[in-house]
Amino acid sequence: MNPQRRALLRAGSLAAALPFTAGAALALPLPAVPVGATPDVLATNQAYWQAVAAQYDHPADVIQLDNAFWGSMARPVLEHYEQQLAMVNRDNAWYARMRFPADFEAARAAAARALGVATDEIVLTRGATEALQVLIAGYNRLQPGDTVLYADIDYDNMITVTRWLQQRRGAEVVHIAVPEPFTHDNVIAAYADAMARHPKLKLMLLTHVNHRNGMVLPVAEISRLARERGIDVIVDTAHGFGQLDMTIPDLQADFAGINLHKWIGAPVGVGAAYIKRGRVADIDPWLGEKAGDDIRSRVHTGTVNFAAYLSLPKALELHAQIGVANKQARLRLLRNRWVEAARAIDGIEVLASSDPRLTSAIASFRLTGKSSVADSYALSKQLVQQHGIFAVPRDGLASGACVRVTPGIFTPESHLDKLVDALRKVART
Incomplete structure (x- = not known):
């Protein structure tokens, strides 16, 4: 907690x-x-x-006026969720073992379409926190002495995992304070200055929309500057996707953690991790999972809330209907x-x-x-x-x-x- x-x-x-x-x-x-x-x-x-x-x-x-914790389900989504919950409870393992794998992949494909990426570039998680923990902790391109950067606007749990990279990878973890009052140019300048001051910088955490004051970070611009210097970024778009008119490629980043139970209004416990095709090997497989290029080997959630994932397409449908x-x-x-x-x-x-x-x-x-x-x-x-x-x-x-x-x-x-x-x-x- x-x-x-x-x-x-x-x-x-x-x-x-x-x-x-x-x-x-x-x-x-x-x-x-x-x-x-x-x-x-x-x-x-x-x-x-x-x-x-x-x-x-x-x-x-x-x-x-605290609608950022998680998003209420619209009544049609809630009704669908309750129906799926009753069905799963009734059919139990017969459904879970025989039909759920295909339904889960259909939900994954629906999420990928909404995110603007290929299905093999996302894996469904229980939320953005789990997705980002997997991406940050699993990022394996760091060598002892490399530098990792976070900012004061980043989410508490993500800061904790980023700091842990000092123990896990031997990285030097540094942070910046985003200027206030913030402007488009001075925010970009703050990250550009950090890149210039830390020549061994290899990884940055960027929060698309921060949960403290709601500032929308110019992620694409910062990501492009980072790419020019060979720096990877992991984007926390828990509060971005679903309320801003964007898709994941707009972020210009190869890694992102996504929440689907905030601004999409899916049942609580649904999110996704994005790894651009060709970059999966740069994230470690989950604790002993077989290595390979299947993104699904990077997350292992155990027994999931079946009904929540089954209701994701319904939430995405309503989201698209409103626009x-x-x-x-x-x-x-x-x-x-x-x-x-x-x-x-x-x-x-x-x-x-x-x-x-x-x-x-x-x-x-x-x-x-x-x-x-x-x-x-x-x-x-x-x-x-x-x-x-x-x-x-x-x-x-x-x-x-x-x-x-x-x-x-x-x-x-x-x-x-x-x-x-x-x-x-x-x-x-």
């Missing part, structure tokens, strides 16, 4: 203040995207997004609605860029001058108890802790307006 989760559990009064209950609305048929509507125009179409929201159950007693460009535009509209208003509030420091190239659904804030972990937990607790708004504390940035806000595609604009109103009140007190 990571330190942030332990701290949240220790703050028992916060958890006690979250009486979640499911909504009771009936799902309406999802309308087709209007012909000719651009993503930015569709983002303002309230009737369309209300129809989308009707596909989801919502907590009744709190405004849920990732339309999702991105809607999430950006919701994010900008509260971010731009919050910038004008004295006493509130917003951690977010106005550059569309660097923006995702996620953004963060803190009270001016209040950047400790305790400050952020107290602020999150205050928002829940006094205003019925749940936004989660995050730590790890070089500049200090913050509170993260993440709308979902089903979030009404009124919820962001209530957040802004709450921030005005909090800043006054």
Whole structure:
């Protein structure tokens, strides 16, 4: 369990203040995207997004603005998942041994199509964390004394595995702090400077969309600079794929960890690891598995949640029906609605860029001058108890802790307006 989760559990009064209950609305048929509507125009179409929201159950007693932990399943996906769960439970080993292997490969192929890669370039995992642990720990091109780089924006567990390469491979592990306030050019410059300062740099961890302040890293540009120097990158796109209009080749990287239960809305416990064709040998086989060029030998998850993988194609189908460009535009509209208003509030420091190239659904804030972990937990607790708004504390940035806000595609604009109103009140007190 990571330190942030332990701290949240220790703050028992916060958890006690979250009486979640499911909504009771009936799902309406999802309308087709209007012909000719651009993503930015569709983002303002309230009737369309209300129809989308009707596909989801919502907590009744709190405004849920932590939609980055994992993505709620839409009701059609949930119903499909429950049906598959009942079938697997009934047919048990007869199904698992006789029919599941083919169904699993069909799900893998569906994921590959959505990711824009070949089926033999991905292996399904239980999430991005497992995928990235396999890629980082298994990367075998390091020699003792080679350098590995991570940044303060990277995910806690991935930082832990990266640091472990010092013990595992004898590498020198270094890190940088991404500049704040961040801009497109100064972020790229920070990585370029690190490459220049560390001539033995061989591997970098890049987080496509970081989970602390939501900055979209210019991964493709940084990857190209790294390739020119013979440096490999492993991309954490847990928060990128599914909410940004992109496919894996756009990252210009040979290795990536992917989450499919965040922005795709598959059941919890579904992700993927990507290894570009021809690079499989650079990742060790899983603990004694037979070596070879089959990517599936790099992961061994044991007995899996059969129904979760069986429901992945259904989640991808709904994702495609809405359209990732339309999702991105809607999430950006919701994010900008509260971010731009919050910038004008004295006493509130917003951690977010106005550059569309660097923006995702996620953004963060803190009270001016209040950047400790305790400050952020107290602020999150205050928002829940006094205003019925749940936004989660995050730590790890070089500049200090913050509170993260993440709308979902089903979030009404009124919820962001209530957040802004709450921030005005909090800043006054």
